[in-house]
Amino acid sequence: MRHWRGVLACVATLALAACNEGAPAPQAEATEVPEEIAAEPMAEIVDTQGIGTPMAERVATIGLINKRNNLTRDIEMSPGESRRVDDVIIRLAACERTAPWESPVQTGAFVQVFVNERRDAGGDAEWYRIFSGWLFKENPSINVVEHPIYDVWVKDCAMSFPGEEA
DSSP: OHHHHHHHHHHHHHHHHHHTTTOOOOOOOOOOOOHHHHSSOOOOOOOOSOOSSOGGGOEEEEEEEETTTTEEEEEEEOTTOEEEETTEEEEEEEEEEOOTTSSSOOEEEEEEEEEEEOSSTTSOOEEEEEEEEEEESSOTTTSOOOOSSEEEEEEEEEOOOTTOOO
């Protein structure tokens, strides 16, 4: 029995030592938004209420998951911003939440999502819009980003209303 423990310990040590050898170097992440998408007009959301934080000062937190490798990211954006993470571009037009005195509580953001992919086996990868609309934190099934690889959802909209404590 002792002999097998010694053999197993040697095998485990060799296996762990081999884990660090030949590991691929991390690749640089593409983050520039292509000109054709940056030049496309973004949906204009008019801030008609005039109550609370002005639209330009709000900050939305958007969740992004790549289902192939199970990597999740939280992306903080202001309205009017576009962010690229590898083959996904998220554009934020607006974020909103209900005032504390309103019911039901809702947090939402108007986003556009673009994905760089091939539509056929022989073609080149192109940017395609896969979603444009409002996403809601409390009711994610109202509007869903339907894509086999990526999920996008709203996590928060940082803004305040008169009378709220900072």
